[in-house]
Amino acid sequence: MASTLEGPARDLLTQNANFAHVATLRKDGSIQGVVVWVDADEDGNVLLNSADGRAWPANVRRTGRATVTVANQDNPYEFVSVTGKLVQDTTEGADEHIDAMAKKYLGQDSYPFRQDGEKRIKLALQPERVTYNAPG
Amino acid sequence: MASTLEGPARDLLTQNANFAHVATLRKDGSIQGVVVWVDADEDGNVLLNSADGRAWPANVRRTGRATVTVANQDNPYEFVSVTGKLVQDTTEGADEHIDAMAKKYLGQDSYPFRQDGEKRIKLALQPERVTYNAPG
Numbered sequence: 001m002a003s004t005l006e007g008p009a010r011d012l013l014t015q016n017a018n019f020a021h022v023a024t025l026r027k028d029g030s031i032q033g034v035v036v037w038v039d040a041d042e043d044g045n046v047l048l049n050s051a052d053g054r055a056w057p058a059n060v061r062r063t064g065r066a067t068v069t070v071a072n073q074d075n076p077y078e079f080v081s082v083t084g085k086l087v088q089d090t091t092e093g094a095d096e097h098i099d100a101m102a103k104k105y106l107g108q109d110s111y112p113f114r115q116d117g118e119k120r121i122k123l124a125l126q127p128e129r130v131t132y133n134a135p136g
Numbered sequence: 137m138a139s140t141l142e143g144p145a146r147d148l149l150t151q152n153a154n155f156a157h158v159a160t161l162r163k164d165g166s167i168q169g170v171v172v173w174v175d176a177d178e179d180g181n182v183l184l185n186s187a188d189g190r191a192w193p194a195n196v197r198r199t200g201r202a203t204v205t206v207a208n209q210d211n212p213y214e215f216v217s218v219t220g221k222l223v224q225d226t227t228e229g230a231d232e233h234i235d236a237m238a239k240k241y242l243g244q245d246s247y248p249f250r251q252d253g254e255k256r257i258k259l260a261l262q263p264e265r266v267t268y269n270a271p272g
Contacts, residue, residue, distance in 0.1 A: 019207060019212040021157035021159075021169065021205045021207070023157075023159035023167045023169055023203060023205075024167075025165075025167065029161075030201060030203065030219050030264075030265070031159045031160075031161065031167060031201075031202070031203035031219060032203065032217065032219075033157065033159055033203045033204070033205035033217040033219075034205070034215075034217065035205060035207045035212055035213075035215040035269070065166060065167075066167070067159060067166065067167035067168065067169045068169070069157045069159075069169035069170070069171060071155060071157070071171045073209065073212075076155040076171055076209075077171075079170075079171040081168065081169040081170065083166050083167060083168075083169075128166075129166070133171070
């Protein structure tokens with residue numbers, strides 16, 4: 001088990017439009033799961049984007065952590081699991097970041113699902129535990 | 137939020153060869169994520185299959201719970217998240233169950249990845265919280 005996200009494991013988050021399953025801890029100790037867009041920065045941090053007020057980013061803020069699993073949509077036997085700690089939580093650049101992911105996932109220059117009054121937030125998770133399952 | 141798995145949410149686990157992201161709690165309180173085959177029974181319980189001795193089923197046994205997210209591989213905006221409690225944990229029928237899933241996922245009558253001495257286990261999770269995200 002590694003503690004850095006690099007090589008083919010990182011590629012899963014950046015090279016294809018693979019979706020992330022984000023698992024966070026609810027206040028009652030149970031696990032919440034959602035499926036969202038994902039990205040990684042040059043340092044191998046996992047980048048997520050959400051709107052302020054939603055449940056799962058609130059869980060990440062409260063616990064300081066999340067676990068993100070990303071499978072290769074063309075071969076789901078290849079996947080990576082990253083448990084990471086929250087190292088960035090900002091509105092700065094969050095709109096540009098969701099636009100960049102709209103390009104990756106939708107082929108559109110601008111995120112088309114914005115809602116009135118929505119404040120985007122960008123979260124960066126620094127990997128603590130990385131498990132990469134290579135394709136068989 | 138429902139507490140039963142039915143209709144299109146259940147279909148995600150039974151009608152296509154969609155993979156499940158299973159999130160369980162490690163002893164240290166962090167979340168482990170793995171990507172595995174999945175199925176559902178007639179009562180809407182989530183069915184998983186593993187080999188005795190692996191980490192994630194041990195987490196399920198210790199905590200009595202897991203959260204399973206399954207996205208439609210043809211349209212990942214449709215997904216279901218199920219937090220369920222462990223209601224069955226058995227070797228009985230576990231080999232037949234993994235063979236049935238081999239048919240679903242590989243089109244083969246018999247699970248081809250068996251390892252020497254491996255003891256298969258079949259776990260059933262009864263849904264407590266079900267969140268279904270319909271395709272947009």
